Amino acid sequence: MTDNTTIINHNNCPGQEILNVLATKWVPSIFKVMHREPVRFSELLKALPGSNKQSLSVALHQMEKHGLIEKKIIKEKPLHIEYNISDTGTYLLDVFKTLSEISTINKQKEIAAI
Amino acid sequence: MTDNTTIINHNNCPGQEILNVLATKWVPSIFKVMHREPVRFSELLKALPGSNKQSLSVALHQMEKHGLIEKKIIKEKPLHIEYNISDTGTYLLDVFKTLSEISTINKQKEIAAI
DNA sequence: ACAATAAGTCAGAAAAATATGACCGACAAT
DNA sequence: ATTGTCGGTCATATTTTTCTGACTTATTGT
Numbered sequence: 352m353t354d355n356t357t358i359i360n361h362n363n364c365p366g367q368e369i370l371n372v373l374a375t376k377w378v379p380s381i382f383k384v385m386h387r388e389p390v391r392f393s394e395l396l397k398a399l400p401g402s403n404k405q406s407l408s409v410a411l412h413q414m415e416k417h418g419l420i421e422k423k424i425i426k427e428k429p430l431h432i433e434y435n436i437s438d439t440g441t442y443l444l445d446v447f448k449t450l451s452e453i454s455t456i457n458k459q460k461e462i463a464a465i
Numbered sequence: 466m467t468d469n470t471t472i473i474n475h476n477n478c479p480g481q482e483i484l485n486v487l488a489t490k491w492v493p494s495i496f497k498v499m500h501r502e503p504v505r506f507s508e509l510l511k512a513l514p515g516s517n518k519q520s521l522s523v524a525l526h527q528m529e530k531h532g533l534i535e536k537k538i539i540k541e542k543p544l545h546i547e548y549n550i551s552d553t554g555t556y557l558l559d560v561f562k563t564l565s566e567i568s569t570i571n572k573q574k575e576i577a578a579i
Numbered sequence: 580a581c582a583a584t585a586a587g588t589c590a591g592a593a594a595a596a597t598a599t600g601a602c603c604g605a606c607a608a609t
Numbered sequence: 610a611t612t613g614t615c616g617g618t619c620a621t622a623t624t625t626t627t628c629t630g631a632c633t634t635a636t637t638g639t
């Protein structure tokens with residue numbers, strides 16, 4: 352038997368890593384909340400019902416680690432922390448938009464096929 | 466207290482659905498194997514060590530459902546099934562490539578920061 | 580007729596992701 | 610001094626995803 356298949360290991364593919372972050376449960380929602388203006392941790396928690404501290408904390412760390420958001424300590428009156436979207440993050444929002452379009456086109460095809 | 470946070474529910478966002486497919490464990494690898502030429506189920510299984518029938522089967526169905534790949538029954542001598550990437554799928558490979566670039570740039574920044 | 584391969588399905592087990600609730604340190608207001 | 614808020618962490622529980630191994634149907638080779 353001729354084996355023309357190649358064994359491939361994509362475990363340390365850099366794109367995969369970022370994809371895993373993007374597909375983490377609350378990440379797309381966090382992005383969308385932050386889209387227009389920076390948010391604080393407690394605001395996110397309120398804005399995303401069903402979420403929890405733990406998951407948001409992990410998600411924010413991952414997003415920061417991958418350069419999708421930036422964490423800023425605001426040294427004003429009440430001294431607080433603000434998260435805001437980075438340029439990379441803004442670009443990724445465009446990717447989301449494209450994915451939505453693809454998905455929508457596909458659904459129209461399904462309907463047309465009936 | 467003035468509540469300036471809006472409660473947002475992104476549950477039925479169409480982009481999210483396709484994102485979930487993309488981030489399913491073996492999907493990116495399947496894409497890459499199929500990138501150049503169509504593959505058969507048993508070839509995928511061999512090409513992706515650590516994978517299993519069940520997961521690949523589910524992944525292929527999801528990918529087909531979302532129009533990322535196409536399934537073809539080849540009525541030649543040994544009569545078999547072939548999966549190949551669709552135009553949408555090819556486009557998504559480009560998205561992966563971009564994600565990889567973003568990730569790589571980010572890692573370089575990390576190194577530079579040391 | 581018999582065994583082998585391809586392309587799966589199914590139920591249950593194991594592993595990974597997510598959620599819950601208690602707790603903590605810093606700061607502010609009463 | 611006590612209470613409350615903010616921005617978390619930690620250990621544990623629950624839920625979801627993924628894997629394993631047995632089984633199936635159709636086709637092909639001997």
